[in-house]
Amino acid sequence: MPLWKKLFGMAVASLRDIGFGLLAANFLAAHFGEPVTTMVWYGLGVLFAILPDTDIIVQKIAGAPVDSLHRQSVMHTPIIMIGGALALYLLSPSFSVLAAVCLFLHFVDDTIGDENAGTGVAWLYPFNTRILVIFCKEDGQRNLVRWEGSWHLTPVPLEVWLERFWLRPTKEATINIAVFAIAIAVVLLQGGGLW
Ligand SMILES: [Zn+2]
16 A cells, blocks of 8 residues: 555544544643643644554564554553653643543543444553443444453454454544544634644
């Protein structure tokens, strides 16, 4: 797959997280009494919202296959990541809460399953290694909740995943574009600091 196509697919796949990051920045800036939401807030919101998925860069650097197993990294462990963000509260209360909220939204999003039943998040790691998935589809059946003892997925290579969900007009891609469009509309209406 050409690099441009891969980057385009990853951008579409990230639109939902980016949208959540923009919305979180917008509302939290107001909550913390910022007169306007600045580029720094929006930029950090997007960064924190996509941060866990940068673990595919680790797979790449390590020479491992770039696939869905990236979600088993420490970057996808809510207690460690959100705990780490909140531990920085004394340094910067506002950005610490922004990071915690954006990370939380990312992990909730990853908990919601799709046709790839292997998604999910180890919410209680390192105390418990069970993986929580909700609304996943497995063997043609839709499960409301799956609380599995361990990862049992067959890794889905990045390129297969991009082709399946993000490089075709799918329900998932439509939802991502819609969330992103809503976030941009909110930013344009309320983000007075940018223009
Ligand atoms: Zn993720």
